[in-house]
Amino acid sequence: MFLRAAIVILTCLNLGAVAWWVAGSQPNRTLPPPPEAPQLRLVAELKPAAVAKPAAADGVCLRFGPFAGPAARTGAAESLAAIGVQATPFEDRSGAASGWDVFLPAQADHAAAVALVDKLKTAGVADVFVMNDGRNANRIALGRFSSEAGARRRVDELRAQGVAPVIEARGNGSKRIWLDARLPASIGQARVAAIAPSQALDCSHLQ
Structure with a gap:
């Protein structure tokens, strides 16, 4: 009876050792990450972002x-x-320029110049008047500026109102x-x- 029990115990121990050896000889398996998991990438695999080309x-x-x-x-x-x-x-x-004038060319006579000024005012154009001095008589003055940039802004404003003025540098x-x-x-x-x-x-x- 004692001998039979010893044989059974030895057999079980041998089977356990064999099972342990077989399990240890199998390579480790890594489960793949779930699809939604973020993937790590090597720096070398990353492509540089496309550089935007300057507009023509x-x-x-x-x-x-x-x-x-x-x-x-x-x-x-x-x-x-x-x-x-x-x-x-x-x-x-x-x-050298000492200032800039914005104007419309001189009209045929004073009456025509006054009529044009009235028309411009009715259309919403502000700061407009008839010049009466000799060389520029009957010219339609639309502004006098200390900088060309200011005169250009006035021209853009007038063009938006349908007026095509002239810029003149004084000097x-x-x-x-x-x-x-x-x-x-x-x-x-x-x-x-x-x-x-x-x-x-x-x-x-x-x-």
Whole structure:
């Protein structure tokens, strides 16, 4: 009886040892993470974010002239209008500027100038009056400014009201007349040269 019990115990111990050896020889298995778990990635696997490309410049700004006279400037303005470009007449002096005036050209006579001023006031245009001095008699004054930027803002305001004024720089020296315009970037140099001589202009002047 004692011998049989000992045999049974030894057999059980051997079976346990075999089971332990078999279990230990199996490779460890790692359960995959659930689908919603965030995945770790090596730094080398991360692609750099695409760098946004700067927007293409919105056209090119030029100052055409100086023109020999108003007729030549009008012809250039018509050429620009034919390609969908609205130009701003600009006048200055060959010397340093002491200020800037915004105005409409002189009318045929005083009565016509007064009638135009009344029309502008009815349309909501403020700070407008007829000039009576000799050289600028019957000109429609729309503002006098100490900076060109202030004059440009006044021009933008008036254009929004349907008025197309002129900017003139006050100062000493001979008078020069120009046209300022923003043109499409796609326009060719030959086409620009055919309109009139021009020089680069800071686009901030046309804001």
